[in-house]
Amino acid sequence: MRVCWSVKGGSGTTVFACALAVAIAERHGPTTVIDLCGDVPAVLGIAEPPGRxxxxWLMGSDRDPSQLDELAVAAGTNLRMIPAGTPGSFNDGALEDLLHASHGRHVVVDFGMMRPGETLRQRASADYLVSRPCYLSLRRAARLTQRPRSVVLMKEQGRSLTKRDVQAVVGAPVVAEIGVTEGIARCVDAGLLATRLPKR
Structure with missing residues (x-):
């Protein structure tokens, strides 16, 4: 499981999570993106699935992995999505069950602004804090009591903060720098990210 999260809205977490899932599906085969914040269908250009x-699943008492699989819908070549479903609260134990259910599979989870617990992040195959080189974002990141394992930096023109600044404030390595380009924006706006992921 790869977990993607942020400390500030508008950082690009959902777009990154979807792009990561598409790339993994293209290179490694069947992949599932799990939507905890409700924006993944719009980014992938598919209708919001009704129902559960x-x-x-996380709020239920019987978290059977097979029932989780039944919630998945096709979202592209080798790509499935599990929608967010009903708003509500759940505990870290439920997320641990999600981790167990995802074992041995290519799974990307979009946590949005939810903060996955320390145990989950350490046991996940990858832990990505998604951030822009923005003073307000870094100000919030500096207040984290638990450091992320890695940072994905969404680069923007005109920003004075650098990769080194981000690493110093967050206390974790920047493992990727992604330019916020017109090509990505157009793909997202047109709902084509799953089929026309911009290449470097």
Whole structure:
């Protein structure tokens, strides 16, 4: 499981999570993106599935992995999505069950502004804090009591903060720098990210 999260809205977490899932599906085969914040269908250009979603599964008493699989819908070549479902609260134990259910599979989870617990992040195959080189974002990141394992930096023109600044404030390595380009924005706006992921 790869977890993607942020400390500030508008950082690009959902777009990164979807792009990561698409890239993994292209290179390694069947992949599932799990939507905890509700924006993944719009980014992938598919209709919001009605009914239950991952949050319903997490809030349930019987978190059977087979029931989680039944929630998945096709979202592209080798790509499936599990929608968010009903808003509600769940505990870290439920997220641990999600980790167990994802074992041995290519899974990307979009946590949005939810903060996955320390145990989950350490046991996940990858832990990405998604951030822009923005003073307000870094100000919030500096207040984290637990450091992320890695940072994905969404680069923007005109920003004075550098990769080195981000690493110093967050206390974790920047493992990727992604330019916020017009090509990505157009793909997202047109709902084509799953089929026309911009290449470097």
């Amino acid at each position: 979603g991952v949050r319903d």
